[in-house]
Amino acid sequence: MTHILLIEDEVKLARFIESELNYEGYQVSIAYDGLTALMATQKFHPDLVILDWMLPGASGLEICRCLRNTDAHVPIILLTPEEDVNNRNPGLDAGANDYVQKPLSIEELLVRVRTHLRYKQQDGTTDVLKFEELILNRRTRIVYRGQRLVKLTTQEFDLLEYLLMHPRQIITCDRILEEVWAYNFIGDANIIEVCIGYLRLKLEANNERRIVQTVSGVGYVLDK
Structure with missing residues (x-):
């Protein structure tokens, strides 16, 4: 079963996204802060990561860099509140593959998830x-x-x-x-x-x- 790591400190939003992903047939682990996220990544080696830009203790940008340094292939989707597309460039430079703007459309997020998982399967390079x-x-x-x-x-x-x-x-x-x-x-x-x-x-x-x-x-x- 495809395993997705969701890194989101808003509990209500995290539970909502989790339920929608579960309904689509994905296994989901939730981390509410950066340290827990890094530990979960090392332990479960998720197939895809959904990462909030704003997190307690460490920014999504810092977590993104750490995730990319430990796994060169896992797709990372940023959840960002920024309206100016240019402000998302640092996240992409840090290793994120894509972004979805908050308040998010769950349909859009699910499309991005399916797309990146499909690309990963076609790529065939996985650790x-x-x-x-x-x-x-x-x-x-x-x-x-x-x-x-x-x-x-x-x-x-x-x-x-x-x-x-x-x-x-x-x-x-x-x-x-x-x-x-x-x-x-x-x-x-x-x-x-x-x-x-x-x-x-x-x-x-x-x-x-x-x-x-x-x-x-x-x-x-x-x-x-």
Whole structure:
């Protein structure tokens, strides 16, 4: 499910936007100040950010710069009260992709959200891979399952990354050996079985549902 981070200190407005986004099928997290927003970004790696220009403690401009420094690809839409379009240029220079004027039209905001998410999907360059509640950041090499941090070895991370790049596709052991560890393997694929075993232990540490499935005699598939 597409995850949107909404950074807005007006509680009533934030709840209204959240309900409209939920109705459209998006998952929404709300941050009411800059510090909470930055922590939420690091934790959830949202697919899109809606950012108010005026925030307590730090300006939307400062938060925008911080967000862009930590994620080069996430679309950022500014909510700005400014009537003069030239006053929005600093926000765009700071890394925002677009802006919507307040008092906002929710229809206009939803159109902008859909547009930028579509551009992101077409671009194909993303640091974050997701499947269900599993989130993997390829740049920081951090993995979360829900809100739980999952610490993986290099080999486990590379294997999970490859499975996340091909969700619901059966991947043979030979293909894993050639494309994940980049060598031709002679003999059985015990190395993969061992790595899968450790990966499952870490992904299911809190009795979560198994998502790395075995396809007997063939290989593995990421599926629920």
